[in-house]
Amino acid sequence: MEWEAVIGCEVHCELSTKTKVFCPCEVRFGAEPNTLVCPVCLGMPGTLPVLNEQALVYAMRAAHALHCTVATHTKFDRKNYFYPDLPKGYQISQYDLPLSKVGWIDIGPPDRRKRIGITRVHLEEDTGKLLHEGADGESFLDMNRCGTPLIEIVSDPDLRTPDETFDYLKELRTTLLALGISDCNMEEGSLRCEPNVSIRPKGQAAFGTKTEIKNLNSFKNVRDALVYELERQRKLIESGGKVVQETLLWDAARGVTATMRSKESAHDYRYFPEPDLPPLNLSQQFIHDVLWSLPELPAVKRERYQRELGLPYYDSDVLVQEPEVARYFEETMNAGAPAKEASNWVMGEVLREAKDRKVEVGALPVTPARLAALIALVLGGTISVQAGREVFREMAATGGDPATIVEKKGLVQISDESALQSAVERAIAAHPQAAADVRAGKEKAMGAIVGAVMKETKGRANPKLASDLVRRTLGVS
Amino acid sequence: MIRDEEVRHIAHLARLELSEPDLARAARELGSILDYVKKLEAVDTADVEPEIHAVSISNVYRKDEPRPSLPRDEALAPAPSHDDKYFRVPKVIE
Amino acid sequence: MTTAPLHRLSALAVRDAVARGEVRASDVAEDVLGRIHGLDSKVRAFLRLDEDGARASAKAVDAKVAAKKPLGRLAGVTVAVKDVLCTRGVETTCASKILRGFVPPYDAHVVERLRAEDAILVGKTNLDEFAMGSSTENSAFHVTANPWDLSRVPGGSSGGSAAAIAADFAHLALGTDTGGSIRQPAALCGMTGLKPTYGRVSRYGLIAFASSLDQIGPMTGDVRDAALLLSVIAGRDARDSTSQPAPVPDYLASIEDGVKGFRLGVPREYFPESIQPAVRDRVRDAIDVYERLGAEIVDVSLPHTDYGIAAYYIVATSEASSNLARYDGVQYGIRADGARSLVEMTSRTRTQGFGPEVTRRILLGTYCLSSGYYDAYYLKGLRIRTLLRRDFDSAFAKVDAILCPTSPIPAFKIGEKVSDPLSMYLCDVFSVTANLAGIPGISIPCGFTAERLPVGLQVLGKPLGEETILRVARAYERETDWHLQRPPLD
Ligand SMILES: [Mg+2]
Numbered sequence A: 001m002e003w004e005a006v007i008g009c010e011v012h013c014e015l016s017t018k019t020k021v022f023c024p025c026e027v028r029f030g031a032e033p034n035t036l037v038c039p040v041c042l043g044m045p046g047t048l049p050v051l052n053e054q055a056l057v058y059a060m061r062a063a064h065a066l067h068c069t070v071a072t073h074t075k076f077d078r079k080n081y082f083y084p085d086l087p088k089g090y091q092i093s094q095y096d097l098p099l100s101k102v103g104w105i106d107i108g109p110p111d112r113r114k115r116i117g118i119t120r121v122h123l124e125e126d127t128g129k130l131l132h133e134g135a136d137g138e139s140f141l142d143m144n145r146c147g148t149p150l151i152e153i154v155s156d157p158d159l160r161t162p163d164e165t166f167d168y169l170k171e172l173r174t175t176l177l178a179l180g181i182s183d184c185n186m187e188e189g190s191l192r193c194e195p196n197v198s199i200r201p202k203g204q205a206a207f208g209t210k211t212e213i214k215n216l217n218s219f220k221n222v223r224d225a226l227v228y229e230l231e232r233q234r235k236l237i238e239s240g241g242k243v244v245q246e247t248l249l250w251d252a253a254r255g256v257t258a259t260m261r262s263k264e265s266a267h268d269y270r271y272f273p274e275p276d277l278p279p280l281n282l283s284q285q286f287i288h289d290v291l292w293s294l295p296e297l298p299a300v301k302r303e304r305y306q307r308e309l310g311l312p313y314y315d316s317d318v319l320v321q322e323p324e325v326a327r328y329f330e331e332t333m334n335a336g337a338p339a340k341e342a343s344n345w346v347m348g349e350v351l352r353e354a355k356d357r358k359v360e361v362g363a364l365p366v367t368p369a370r371l372a373a374l375i376a377l378v379l380g381g382t383i384s385v386q387a388g389r390e391v392f393r394e395m396a397a398t399g400g401d402p403a404t405i406v407e408k409k410g411l412v413q414i415s416d417e418s419a420l421q422s423a424v425e426r427a428i429a430a431h432p433q434a435a436a437d438v439r440a441g442k443e444k445a446m447g448a449i450v451g452a453v454m455k456e457t458k459g460r461a462n463p464k465l466a467s468d469l470v471r472r473t474l475g476v477s
Numbered sequence B: 001m002i003r004d005e006e007v008r009h010i011a012h013l014a015r016l017e018l019s020e021p022d023l024a025r026a027a028r029e030l031g032s033i034l035d036y037v038k039k040l041e042a043v044d045t046a047d048v049e050p051e052i053h054a055v056s057i058s059n060v061y062r063k064d065e066p067r068p069s070l071p072r073d074e075a076l077a078p079a080p081s082h083d084d085k086y087f088r089v090p091k092v093i094e
Numbered sequence C: 001m002t003t004a005p006l007h008r009l010s011a012l013a014v015r016d017a018v019a020r021g022e023v024r025a026s027d028v029a030e031d032v033l034g035r036i037h038g039l040d041s042k043v044r045a046f047l048r049l050d051e052d053g054a055r056a057s058a059k060a061v062d063a064k065v066a067a068k069k070p071l072g073r074l075a076g077v078t079v080a081v082k083d084v085l086c087t088r089g090v091e092t093t094c095a096s097k098i099l100r101g102f103v104p105p106y107d108a109h110v111v112e113r114l115r116a117e118d119a120i121l122v123g124k125t126n127l128d129e130f131a132m133g134s135s136t137e138n139s140a141f142h143v144t145a146n147p148w149d150l151s152r153v154p155g156g157s158s159g160g161s162a163a164a165i166a167a168d169f170a171h172l173a174l175g176t177d178t179g180g181s182i183r184q185p186a187a188l189c190g191m192t193g194l195k196p197t198y199g200r201v202s203r204y205g206l207i208a209f210a211s212s213l214d215q216i217g218p219m220t221g222d223v224r225d226a227a228l229l230l231s232v233i234a235g236r237d238a239r240d241s242t243s244q245p246a247p248v249p250d251y252l253a254s255i256e257d258g259v260k261g262f263r264l265g266v267p268r269e270y271f272p273e274s275i276q277p278a279v280r281d282r283v284r285d286a287i288d289v290y291e292r293l294g295a296e297i298v299d300v301s302l303p304h305t306d307y308g309i310a311a312y313y314i315v316a317t318s319e320a321s322s323n324l325a326r327y328d329g330v331q332y333g334i335r336a337d338g339a340r341s342l343v344e345m346t347s348r349t350r351t352q353g354f355g356p357e358v359t360r361r362i363l364l365g366t367y368c369l370s371s372g373y374y375d376a377y378y379l380k381g382l383r384i385r386t387l388l389r390r391d392f393d394s395a396f397a398k399v400d401a402i403l404c405p406t407s408p409i410p411a412f413k414i415g416e417k418v419s420d421p422l423s424m425y426l427c428d429v430f431s432v433t434a435n436l437a438g439i440p441g442i443s444i445p446c447g448f449t450a451e452r453l454p455v456g457l458q459v460l461g462k463p464l465g466e467e468t469i470l471r472v473a474r475a476y477e478r479e480t481d482w483h484l485q486r487p488p489l490d
C-alpha cells in the first residue's frame, strides 16, 4: 500500500522585545540565572500582568507577514496546568479569540512551490527553564526566560513530507528574521518546533491518529525525527498495530522517538478569560499602521532579485535567508557593483568569512562600499580574480581599502606584453611536451604552460594575455 | 449529583490529595452546592453575552522600557528550597 | 483639645491634632499599641503586629512635625491592614498555612499609598483563609471574636479589620471585598465599610481570591474617615491593568451636602421573608430617616437578585481555582516533606497547606471550568452577571442610590454555621450583587437588635458613584449616634 504523511507544525518563537510580555524585566539570553526576575514574572501573590505594547505589535507583524486576518477584538486567556517552570500555575495565552487567524505562506523552490495554510498566530508568555543536571535527586530552576513574549504559529495539516516541513520551517524562520521580531535561534530555544504527524493510505481523506514530537532543536532534527516517526507508524500499522495519540520526545543521540511518560495522560487545561487583563479592541488604523510598517519580505525580495536583477533563484534564495546578508548585498550593488558579481562575492567570500569568524556579515571589517571597490578593480582588469580573493582576505583581516592593499602588495595585474614575454618563453621551455601537444591542437595542454606563467608571476599575470602570448609564441592562433 | 470518581479527577486536576472519607464528604458538599446552583437553569440566557469584567476597560498597555529586576537573593529568599543561584525542586522523572 | 483617649479619636481628628502639634504621633502609636496589648487577647483581631515598624513611622512623623515639613494626609493615624495585602518585609499569609513564612519583597499599592501619607501601620489583621468565608472562622491560625459579643463571629472575610476598628485597635483599617467581605463584617461589628467600584483602587499587592470581583476598601469608625482613606488609596495604578483612569475626587468635599432632592431606591427583592425581623425593622427605620431628610424614596426592582449567590459562587470559585494554583511549593510558601516526585510534592503541599473551605472552593471552581461543564457553569454564571448588572443599570436610571440591608442576619455564634457551607454562603445574598455588577457599596451602622448586636444599612451606588454614597451615608450618620457607640470591651 502507498502511504501519505499528514504533518502540521506548532512553532513557538520568542520575540526580541526589550522587556518581558507582562512585566518590565529585561529579555536577555545567557544572563546569570534568576537575575532577570521580579515579583510579577515569579508569579508572587498579589502581582498582576500589564501587556507590553511592543510585544503585541511584533506579534501582529508576524500575523501580517503570514497573511493572517488580525482580529479587531481579541483577549487573553489562562491555560491552567501545574509544572514548576510555570510559577502562576497557568500560562497567559490566547484561546478562542486569538490575535489572528487564517493565513498562508509559500514554501520551497519554484519546482516544488507549495502554499501552506496558517491556522492562527497568537501571543503568549514563555515559561522558566528546568535544568535536570542536579545531583541527589534535585532539579534546578532558572526563571529568567519566564514571561518572555512568545508567538505561537499553528499551521494547517498541509505538509506531506519531512522535506516540505524543512522548507516550511526555513521559510518561516527567514520571514520572522526579516521582520526583526526574533533572532530565531533554535539552539538557544528562541525558535521551537513541535510537529504533529500521522499517515494514511494515499487517496484517503480521513486523517490517521497523530503523534506530537517535542525536543527538536535544529531543522535537521525535525527532518530526521519525522523520517523516523513516519517509518515507525508505517511499520506499526502494516504489522497490524495501532498508532496511539501521544507526545513523543526525539532522542537525537539515538535517533529515535520515545514516549513521554511523566506528563498528564488526559489534559484539561480549563481555559478561561484572563480577568487581570482587559480585552483588546484594535482599530483598523492601528492594524494597518503595523501592516504598512512591514519591511520587504523574503518572498518578495527573492522575486525582485530574479525579475529586476536577473539573478538565478539559487542566488536570490541564499541572499534573502538573513536580512543582514540581503542588506549587505544591496549596499554592495548600490555602491556600483553589478548584481551578479555582487551576488557571487557575497555568497562566496563574504559568507565564508563571516562563518569562519562566527559573526554577522555586517560585523565584517569589509564594508559593502569597499567590496564594491574591490569588485571594480577585478572587473577593470587591475587585478586578477585570484588576487582579488587575496585582497579580500587582507581587507577582512585589517579593514584596509582594496586599492591600498593592491598597491602595497604589488598585486596589480601584468597586462604588459613585453613584461610577460620572457616568462612565457621560460614556461614553454620548461614544458616541451605540453608545447608539442598545443602545436598538435590539444587545447587542454595550454593549462600547464599558462599555469607556469601564473606561478612565476605570483598570479599577477593577466590570464587572457598570458594565453594569447603562449599561442602566439607557439605559432598557433 | 457528583460521583466520587469525578471528584477524584477534579482533585487530581487541582493537585489535591483527598483521603477516601474526604472524597466522599467533598462529593456530598459539592453535590449540595451544585444542586443549589441548578436554579440558574431557570433563567433564559440564550441572548445574554457573558461579562468577564465588571467594568468596560480595554487596550491597557505598557511601554517596552526595562526596569531593574529583583536582586537575586530577594527573588530566591521566599522559596522553600534554593541555593545561591537556583530554585530547587525534586527531580522530574521522565 | 479633646479629652477622649487617643485610640478613640477619628482619623481626621488625630491627623489634625498631630499636625497642630497638640499630640505626638509616638503617643498615638503607644496608646493604640497599649490598647491592643490590653484587649486583643479577647478579640484576636490581629495575626501579627509590627510594633517596631509602627514606632519607627511615628517617630518619623514627629520628626517631620518638629522640622515643620509638610505632612501626609494620614500623619500619625494608625492603620490595621488585612493580611491579604502584601507588606514589604512583614510576613503576609492570607491566614493560610500554605503561605506561612512568606515575606513579600514588595508593598501592595495601597500600602505604598498609606506609607506615602505618613500613616502608622500597626499590624496585619485576621481573615478567612484567602478571604474565603463570612465569619473569619476559616483562618488557619485562630478565630476572631466580635467585640460586641465575644461568643459571636465578627463576620468575614475582613473580620479582623472590622473587629480592630470596633475595638479601637486602629483608627483606620483596610479590608477587601469579593462578595461582601468588607461590608458584611462592618455591619456585624457596627462600623463603616466601603467597597469601591471595581477598579477604583489598584489590586496590585492584593493576594487574589477572585480577580474580577476583588476590591480593596476602607473600614473605619465613621463615614468621613472612610472618605479620607478612600481619597488616599483610590486612583489609577499602572501595575493594575484593570484599575480605572477616572480622576479621584476629594471625597470629603461634598460629603456634608445632604440628601435633599435625592431619589433613593429601595429594592423589594432585598426584603425577603428569610431576613431577620430586627434587621428588616432597623433598615426600614433608616429609610424613614432619609424620607425625613428630604429624599424621595422610590420602590425599585432588581429581579435577578435571587440568582446572585449561585452566579457568584461559580464565578468566584472558578477564578479562585486558577489564582490559587500558584501555591505549589516551588517559589514561595511551604513545601511538604518527603515527596518522591513533582506531582506528589505539589499535591501534598497543597493538601497540607489549604484548609477545608479553600479546598472546597478550589474543587468547585475546578469543576466549573472543567471540560464539559464550562458552558453550563462558568459561562452561565457570567451571563447571570450580565443580567444583574443590567438590573442595576435600570434601577440607577431612576435613582441616585439604593438603600438595603447589608446582611440578612446579625452576628451569629462562633461554630454555628461551619458545618453547613451552603447556609454560610447564603449570608452573602445582599452583598455579592455589587461585586458581580462592579458597583460601589457602603455599610454603616443603623441600630441594634434586641440582643444588642449591630445592624448594617447598605447604600449602593452607580459605577464610580462613591461621592454620592458617601454623602448619602453621611447624611444618615449625622442624624444618629450608632457610629459613636462602642462595645463593652474594657
Ligand atoms: Mg509555582
Ligand SMILES: [Zn+2]
Residues within 6 Å of the ligand: A020, A023, A024, A025, A036, A037, A038, A039, A040, A041, A042, A147
Ligand atoms: Zn519580571
